[in-house]
Amino acid sequence: MPHDARVDTVINWLQNPFETRPTMITFYLSQVDSYGHRYGPESDSVKVALKEVDRTLGYLIDELKRIEVWPNVHILITSDHGMTEVSNERVILLDKIIDLDLVDVIDWSPVAMIEPKDFANRNALYEKLKSSESNYKVFMKRDIPSHYRIANHPRTPEIMVIADIGYTITTSQNANTRIISGGAHGYDNREPDMRSFFLGYGPNLKQNTIVEPFQSIHVYELMTNLLNLTPAKNNGSLDSVRTVLR
CATH class of the missing domain: 3.30.1360.180 (Gyrase A; domain 2)
Known part of the structure; x- marks a missing residue:
């Protein structure tokens, strides 16, 4: 499904009646990962893919503002792994x-x-x-x-x-x-190339703030906190990500 069509689906869901409107939506943009595996994480193709993802996120934000839900929405952007170059020489x-x-x-x-x-x-x-x-x-x-x-x-x-x-x-x-x-991933997760990233925006999150790195397992605790849900038993800790909260 084209990126804009994915955004349009999300926007349609958010315009459902309150009783049927979802409170959490996830969607995945695979182009950076696909191009990273095929051409390498430092390739021009990955740079093109990143620009497309950036454009898509801009379209999503514009649409959230158009339907007047932007002030009440939390957006969490992350990845499940990093990537590094591989070759026949290694x-x-x-x-x-x-x-x-x-x-x-x-x-x-x-x-x-x-x-x-x-x-x-x-x-x-x-x-x-x-x-x-x-x-x-x-x-x-x-x-x-x-x-x-x-x-x-x-x-x-x-x-x-x-x-x-x-x-x-x-x-x-x-x-x-x-x-x-x-490119490939799956190496020791302490390697800098294997790190993912985290970007968050919303009314309960700090703005223009850089925090110390944290493990991805803690994102679940952050999500349940923002949704006012009791988390299931897991290996994460809200204390590890409390620095991103207002």
């Missing part, structure tokens, strides 16, 4: 380090989740990966750093390999036959 060839016939690789890059087919091989596989550790970090399940929040999950495999920023975990065959280019 690859980790997993088949050169361990025998892939001995494992199931559940996910590949930038985080390879590795389940040994025979649990007895777990330590030997880990030691091979550890001894060749270059441009990646490897962890046994029990040692996965706490900021990943998956060490105790029953679906987490026994070994996790996470590539350094900009590197791709793949195989020799894929590296020789596939062009690795554009």
